[in-house]
Amino acid sequence: MGADGKRKIAPSGDHVILHDSSFFRRHPTAQLPTPAQVLARCKALGDHPIAPRPRPVRFPALGLLVKFGTAASIVEGQCLYALQGRTVLRVPEVYGWTVENGRAFVYVELIRGVTLQDRWEWLSEKSKTVVCMQIKDMVDDLRQIEEDPMNSYVGAIGNQPPEEILFHSYMTPARSFHSVAEFHDWFALPAPMPPGIQVHPGRFDLPDDASIVFTHGDLHPSNIMISARWPWDRWEWSWAWNIWPWDWPDWISWLWKGEWSWEDPPRVLAIIDWQQSGWMPSYWEYCKARWTTKRGSDWQTTYFPMFIEPTDVLEAWLVFAYIVAF
Ligand SMILES: Nc1ncnc2c1ncn2[C@@H]1O[C@H](COP(=O)(O)OP(=O)(O)O)[C@@H](O)[C@H]1O
Ligand SMILES: [Mg+2]
Structure with missing residues (x-):
């Protein structure tokens, strides 16, 4: 099997935290938000956490997105794990997953x-x-x-x-x-x-x-x-993510980190x-x-x-x- 034919085997189990992932290198003292925190944020954004497929919840400051719900599945986390580190294909990095009360929570990189x-x-x-x-x-x-x-x-x-x-x-x-x-x-x-x-x-x-x-x-x-x-997309995101467009510290950090281009x-x-x-x-x-x-x-x-x-x-x-x- 060639290097690109490689298959990575995901850790088994319903509750997995990938301590080697870049999330913990970037935020050594942070923890992944608990399911309760994810649901609270979902509600605060005006969504219905009991929907089978709520909009994924974003934590921009942590570079994190959580996909969750009764229709979500940890299989997605396992798959992302298997696809990390490929030469051409890019997928969000996965930081962990868990299941609580029949709902899966998959923690991934916010693209x-x-x-x-x-x-x-x-x-x-x-x-x-x-x-x-x-x-x-x-x-x-x-x-x-x-x-x-x-x-x-x-x-x-x-x-x-x-x-x-x-x-x-x-x-x-x-x-x-x-x-x-x-x-x-x-x-x-x-x-x-x-x-x-x-x-x-x-x-x-x-x-x-x-x-x-x-x-x-x-x-x-x-x-x-x-x-x-930039800047049109940023304006759209502000709307979609409930980040106020006039939240300047957030704008400045976004510009500073260079997550935009004229491409x-x-x-x-x-x-x-x-x-x-x-x-x-x-x-x-x-x-x-x-x-x-x-x-x-x-x-x-x-x-x-x-x-x-x-x-x-x-x-x-x-x-x-x-x-x-x-
Ligand atoms: N890792 C991510 N980074 C940024 N946005 C994302 C990410 N994952 C999902 N999204 C946004 O959330 C939407 C829904 O997520 P998706 O994984 O496609 O779930 P669904 O199964 O509901 O289609 C996407 O169309 C995209 O706008
Ligand atoms: Mg989709």
């Missing part, structure tokens, strides 16, 4: 940028292309990770059930799958069939010989962070939101990205095919995806 979604309509065609080329390099790097030949499966990292959100409304799988064929049998199962027919005809169009690759599972512009442009085209800072990631058939990334895009948008027709290979499995995939998702 000081804006989402590609927020910036998309302002970008020139050239900038969009350059951004997609950067994403392509990162996705190619992700694909370098090699499966463990002794432990091949379809599922979330660590041989866990897939966290794919498509499955959540209908039938959450309780386990990972030993092979692509076994996964396909399960995926095709709920499709209604006339009496006497054992296997849905579309099942034969799901390729059992697809390779299994490490897949993000939600490569949507809201999950790609790009460099911010055009922007730089891709990180790919975020790895909750649905895992070892999936190679066509999954394209089909899933296509599923989340607006029909006819330039993202769908021109840009995301620049970094994910289109596949003709889409048609068969959609048949079953609609059934499991709704």
Whole structure:
């Protein structure tokens, strides 16, 4: 296995604090906020901490963001851990995770940028292309990770059930799958069939010989962070983060730390939101990205095919995806 094919194994357990992470080097005397502190901050910002998927809570002074809720999962923390230190792919650094009262809390690096979604309509065609080329390099790097030949499966990292959100409304799988064929049998199962027919005809169009690759599972512009442009983005953040625009000490420290630039085209800072990631058939990334895009948008027709290979499995995939998702 080459250096870039390396797999890092995340520490096991529901309560993990990564004392070696840069959080504790930067703030030697600080601690990660407790779940109660995270929930209190969520409430103070006017959000509902009991929602399954509240907006992640930011602690800008600590360079920290906490993703939490009943629909959050420590699998995301484990995945981020496994993806740290890659040569090209950038993901937020993970500082720890915990579970309390059925809610997961994942502590990660706050990426000081804006989402590609927020910036998309302002970008020139050239900038969009350059951004997609950067994403392509990162996705190619992700694909370098090699499966463990002794432990091949379809599922979330660590041989866990897939966290794919498509499955959540209908039938959450309780386990990972030993092979692509076994996964396909399960995926095709709920499709209604006339009496006497054992296997849905579309099942034969799901390729059992697809390779299994490490897949993000939600490569949507809201999950790609790009460099911010000062001062407009800062103004937007102030609004989004409930930091008063006239909080000058915060502005000055932000300027001083240089977390802004005039870059055009922007730089891709990180790919975020790895909750649905895992070892999936190679066509999954394209089909899933296509599923989340607006029909006819330039993202769908021109840009995301620049970094994910289109596949003709889409048609068969959609048949079953609609059934499991709704
Ligand atoms: N590490 C991060 N740094 C900065 N912003 C983030 C980070 N993680 C999430 N966000 C912001 O929060 C939003 C929701 O987080 P995300 O992980 O995508 O969760 P969801 O599963 O709800 O889509 C993102 O679109 C982004 O605006
Ligand atoms: Mg997201």
